[in-house]
Amino acid sequence: MVIFLLGISVLVTSGVGALALARTRWASPVGAWGAVAGCALALVPSLQALLGRPADPLRLPWSIPGGTLSFALDPLSGFFLLPTCVLAAAAAIYGQEYLAVSAHPARVGGAWLWYNLLVASMALTLAAQNGVLFLLAWETMALTSFFLVVFERDKGNVRRAGWTYLVATHLGSAALLAMFVLAAGVAGSFEFSDFVRLATESSAFKSLIFLLAVVGFGTKAGFVPLHVWLPEAHPAAPSHVSAVMSGVMIKTGIYGLVRLLVLLGPPAAWWGWLLVGIGVTSGVLGVLFALAQHDLKRLLAYHSVENIGIITLGLGLGTVGLAAGMPALIVLGFGGGLLHVLNHALFKGLLFLGAGCVLHAAGTREIDRLGGLLRRMPWTGTCFLVGAAAISGLPPLNGFVSEFLIYLAAFRGAVDAAGTVSVVVPGLATIGALALIGGLAAACFTKAFGIVFLGEPRSAAAEAAHEAGPPMRGPMAVLAAACVVIGLFPAVAIRVVLPPLQLLAREFVPLAAAALADMEDTIGMIGVGALLLVAGIFLAALARRRVLRGRAVEATVTWDCGYARPTARMQYTASSFAQPLTSLFRLVLRTETHVRPPAGLFPQEGALVTETPDAFREALYRPAFAGVGRALERLRLLQQGRIQLYVLYVVVTLIALIAWKLR
Amino acid sequence: MDGITLVPLLGGLFLAPLLAGIINRTKAFFAGRHGQSLLQLYWDVFTLLRKGATYSRTTTWVFRAGPVAGLAATVLALALVPMGAIPAALRFPGDLVLFAYLLGLLRFVTVIAALDTGSSFEGMGASREVLFAALAEPALLLGLAAVCLETRSVSLSAMLAGVTPRTWFDQGPALALVAAALGIVLVAEAARIPVDDPTTHLELTMIHEVMVLDHGGPDLAFILYGSALKLWLLGALLVGLAVPVRSGNPLLDACAFVGGVAVLGVVVGIVESSMARLRLVRVPKLLVGATALALLAVVLVLR
Numbered sequence: 001m002v003i004f005l006l007g008i009s010v011l012v013t014s015g016v017g018a019l020a021l022a023r024t025r026w027a028s029p030v031g032a033w034g035a036v037a038g039c040a041l042a043l044v045p046s047l048q049a050l051l052g053r054p055a056d057p058l059r060l061p062w063s064i065p066g067g068t069l070s071f072a073l074d075p076l077s078g079f080f081l082l083p084t085c086v087l088a089a090a091a092a093i094y095g096q097e098y099l100a101v102s103a104h105p106a107r108v109g110g111a112w113l114w115y116n117l118l119v120a121s122m123a124l125t126l127a128a129q130n131g132v133l134f135l136l137a138w139e140t141m142a143l144t145s146f147f148l149v150v151f152e153r154d155k156g157n158v159r160r161a162g163w164t165y166l167v168a169t170h171l172g173s174a175a176l177l178a179m180f181v182l183a184a185g186v187a188g189s190f191e192f193s194d195f196v197r198l199a200t201e202s203s204a205f206k207s208l209i210f211l212l213a214v215v216g217f218g219t220k221a222g223f224v225p226l227h228v229w230l231p232e233a234h235p236a237a238p239s240h241v242s243a244v245m246s247g248v249m250i251k252t253g254i255y256g257l258v259r260l261l262v263l264l265g266p267p268a269a270w271w272g273w274l275l276v277g278i279g280v281t282s283g284v285l286g287v288l289f290a291l292a293q294h295d296l297k298r299l300l301a302y303h304s305v306e307n308i309g310i311i312t313l314g315l316g317l318g319t320v321g322l323a324a325g326m327p328a329l330i331v332l333g334f335g336g337g338l339l340h341v342l343n344h345a346l347f348k349g350l351l352f353l354g355a356g357c358v359l360h361a362a363g364t365r366e367i368d369r370l371g372g373l374l375r376r377m378p379w380t381g382t383c384f385l386v387g388a389a390a391i392s393g394l395p396p397l398n399g400f401v402s403e404f405l406i407y408l409a410a411f412r413g414a415v416d417a418a419g420t421v422s423v424v425v426p427g428l429a430t431i432g433a434l435a436l437i438g439g440l441a442a443a444c445f446t447k448a449f450g451i452v453f454l455g456e457p458r459s460a461a462a463e464a465a466h467e468a469g470p471p472m473r474g475p476m477a478v479l480a481a482a483c484v485v486i487g488l489f490p491a492v493a494i495r496v497v498l499p500p501l502q503l504l505a506r507e508f509v510p511l512a513a514a515a516l517a518d519m520e521d522t523i524g525m526i527g528v529g530a531l532l533l534v535a536g537i538f539l540a541a542l543a544r545r546r547v548l549r550g551r552a553v554e555a556t557v558t559w560d561c562g563y564a565r566p567t568a569r570m571q572y573t574a575s576s577f578a579q580p581l582t583s584l585f586r587l588v589l590r591t592e593t594h595v596r597p598p599a600g601l602f603p604q605e606g607a608l609v610t611e612t613p614d615a616f617r618e619a620l621y622r623p624a625f626a627g628v629g630r631a632l633e634r635l636r637l638l639q640q641g642r643i644q645l646y647v648l649y650v651v652v653t654l655i656a657l658i659a660w661k662l663r
Numbered sequence: 664m665d666g667i668t669l670v671p672l673l674g675g676l677f678l679a680p681l682l683a684g685i686i687n688r689t690k691a692f693f694a695g696r697h698g699q700s701l702l703q704l705y706w707d708v709f710t711l712l713r714k715g716a717t718y719s720r721t722t723t724w725v726f727r728a729g730p731v732a733g734l735a736a737t738v739l740a741l742a743l744v745p746m747g748a749i750p751a752a753l754r755f756p757g758d759l760v761l762f763a764y765l766l767g768l769l770r771f772v773t774v775i776a777a778l779d780t781g782s783s784f785e786g787m788g789a790s791r792e793v794l795f796a797a798l799a800e801p802a803l804l805l806g807l808a809a810v811c812l813e814t815r816s817v818s819l820s821a822m823l824a825g826v827t828p829r830t831w832f833d834q835g836p837a838l839a840l841v842a843a844a845l846g847i848v849l850v851a852e853a854a855r856i857p858v859d860d861p862t863t864h865l866e867l868t869m870i871h872e873v874m875v876l877d878h879g880g881p882d883l884a885f886i887l888y889g890s891a892l893k894l895w896l897l898g899a900l901l902v903g904l905a906v907p908v909r910s911g912n913p914l915l916d917a918c919a920f921v922g923g924v925a926v927l928g929v930v931v932g933i934v935e936s937s938m939a940r941l942r943l944v945r946v947p948k949l950l951v952g953a954t955a956l957a958l959l960a961v962v963l964v965l966r
Binding site: 371372374375385389392393394395400403404407408411412414415419421424428431432434435436438439440442443445446447449450451454455456518521522525526528529532533536537539540541544547548551552553554555556557558559560561568570571572576577578579580581584 | 712713714715716717718719720721722723725727728730731732734735736738739742753755756757758759760761763764765767768770771774775778779780781782783784785786787789790791793794796797798799800801803804805808811812815816817866876877880881882885943947954958961965
């Protein structure tokens with residue numbers, strides 16, 4: 001625990017140091033390497049916890065009512081800390097170079113302060129064992145990330161994004177505050193160790209706590225329809241911050257939910273159904289909205305909603321398994337969900353860093369203005385391709401492994417339940433949803449990769465794009481390699497999931513031993529399949545090279561149907577590629593199309609603009625907030641801007657107080 | 664590993680191009696032509712393998728890697744599919760998911776190789792392909808889920824071995840619905856009429872063929888052979904389900920299976936000869952219909 005706290009203090013001091021050095025060229029190195037060192041230190045106890053040697057918990061008294069400084073790193077905290085440290089360190093190295101060309105050099109020192117504090121507060125959130133401490137860390141996390149989101153605060157849309165984020169995160173925090181106060185009222189204190197008393201409470205009370213947690217943690221995680229801040233805030237932040245926010249920060253919501261599932265004891269079956277339902281809607285709607293986007297980072301942000309949906313499907317099936325007492329479902333569902341937490345951190349971090357390189361090189365996030373970048377940026381392009389294939393759940397990469405486990409949970413659950421509707425229906429819903437999500441995600445990422453990196457450049461900026469420097473390529477290469485390694489050796493990777501799984505399986509641990517062994521066998525076969533696939537690709541490539549040896553290999557133009565003057569603008573764009581899908585799902589997406597057709601005898605120009613605003617933001621939040629605004633406007637009566645009136649208020653209040661006191 | 668488990672893999676590798684030949688001969692028969700040789704696809708592949716290659720200057724290594732990775736994925740998928748009761752070389756709980764995602768990998772690499780050319784025709788084909796595939800996926804997996812529920816197993820080999828005449832007697836309607844759903848998936852995934860027309864020569868109307876317009880030589884050979892394998896393995900699922908000959912004698916079972924595949928080829932040929940391609944906007948309805956059939960099958964099995 002000392003090492004962990006040392007890591008936190010390194011993070012905080014280096015952040016403050018970066019701010020102090022803001023005017024010098026040392027701000028970035030101090031901030032970035034401080035973050036790396038802090039993450040490395042915090043990683044040590046996290047790995048120890050996963051290897052079964054958790055550090056001694058620490059509890060110190062604290063002057064804040066109800067609060068104690070109590071930290072512990074059990075396997076669950078350790079598991080979530082692992083991707084947090086890895087991704088935060090990788091993003092810090094990347095960010096040093098990324099911020100170097102920032103238009104606001106004076107803000108760089110501050111950015112590192114907020115970044116390092118964000119990482120520290122995430123680590124503290126994961127390690128906190130006291131409700132008050134947890135909420136404070138949670139709030140610090142929200143505020144520091146808010147300041148990072150508004151890094152480019154001179155732009156109006158960035159300020160609006162920051163505002164949306166601030167409102168959303170505090171609505172979530174309000175639900176959490178209510179939850180902790182209610183829970184502490186029953187448990188007698190804010191200590192998590194006392195929260196286990198909740199397990200014996202009435203199921204109605206437990207369900208209330210659970211629902212508050214779903215709203216509070218779900219806002220952070222991005223459950224539909226609480227996700228509206230995500231597609232605004234993630235694109236607005238600098239790319240390395242987007243990577244951390246999307247890759248790990250939203251996972252603290254998942255952590256909170258899982259932690260609560262552990263504390264609350266045996267769940268009701270409908271909690272599992274609710275989670276599966278949230279997973280289906282978040283997954284399908286997330287990927288659908290992603291398909292309709294043509295801003296690269298916004299597209300990735302919607303994919304986070306989709307992947308949170310996949311994770312929630314796994315957790316939901318595990319919960320259904322707990323309620324029904326089915327070890328296979330518990331092991332595979334929770335196992336797949338947790339592994340997907342790790343996997344998503346890796347590939348989504350990678351993809352956001354790749355998007356950052358594209359933005360850096362071509363100066364735009366508009367997919368329709370890019371193209372042909374693989375030739376100009378071979379490293380970035382290849383890493384992005386790995387991430388794209390991994391997030392689409394394709395073998396032999398890591399995304400497939402976790403999605404496979406969730407699929408298997410669903411199939412196993414449906415088959416083993418022998419007609420029990422309460423298990424079969426969530427199972428089948430998961431199968432159908434995952435299949436649709438998988439197909440749509442592949443569509444979305446062939447679009448993202450294909451239009452951005454392949455073909456001919458669609459603008460002069462894309463034409464002039466250049467490869468990113470080694471400090472930006474290195475972290476991407478490491479993350480891409482991690483995606484490949486987990487995909488090829490899933491039997492090794494699954495071991496990090498087992499300790500937290502034991503915690504979740506609770507009284508089913510002895511029963512689950514057989515299910516665990518089964519899962520490890522199956523995962524081993526997935527590894528064999530992945531290796532066979534790689535061997536097959538290698539052999540086929542060898543065969544191709546062999547038959548082509550000594551033959552003529554010519555270069556020519558792409559088949560243009562005999563057209564004499566093809567231009568790069570005739571290529572398919574992201575919008576045209578996704579058009580059949582967006583028009584098929586137009587009921588949900590409500591894509592707006594503005595056309596200005598070419599007119600006149602010698603038409604010169606025309607324009608087509610499509611945009612897909614978030615349907616929930618437009619149909620749900622905008623009217624609701626407008627209503628709140630109108631209701632509050634009535635209070636304007638009190639505030640007229642006349643000083644005499646305010647003096648009158650003061651006098652009236654004083655007289656009222658004196659009268660009350662003298663009564 | 665049992666030697667017999669190599670039979671489905673090797674059978675597929677050697678016989679798959681023959682299935683395409685059967686379809687073509689059937690179509691020729693209905694058109695009143697003599698038609699090409701049954702072995703035409705073998706010759707085509709061999710001829711292409713002996714050629715050099717021509718690449719567009721727009722393309723990158725992605726274009727060259729596409730056919731290679733696609734073929735490897737298809738062959739591995741073939742290793743997962745049993746011949747009726749004869750188990751596949753590679754089998755484990757949940758292998759049906761790997762099967763579906765290997766086809767997904769094949770599609771992914773084909774689509775990005777198509778986008779690599781920068782051709783708007785290929786973009787058009789790619790866009791349609793991903794749409795239809797996304798809609799076919801739930802039909803495939805839910806259809807297989809119905810078979811899982813009926814046979815109480817989650818591995819393709821065990822599932823298809825579990826489909827016996829007895830199962831058809833008990834759950835005939837459900838299995839027929841699954842077969843219909845799988846049939847639609849086969850038509851969509853293998854790019855046959857009424858979803859796609861493999862013989863059309865207008866770039867604007869093609870789906871699968873237009874994505875491989877710029878491929879030639881050995882690459883095209885890989886693609887043609889891979890497509891034949893894909894048709895075979897989707898057909899193998901359908902035949903394994905629809906021809907429940909489970910005599911216990913491997914030779915008899917294999918013969919019944921190959922016979923079933925040949926009949927499937929004739930049926931596909933008849934469908935292609937007797938109906939026109941659907942309008943592209945109608946295809947999603949067909950695929951959603953297949954998902955509905957699969958769901959109905961699940962409900963019937965659960966009943």
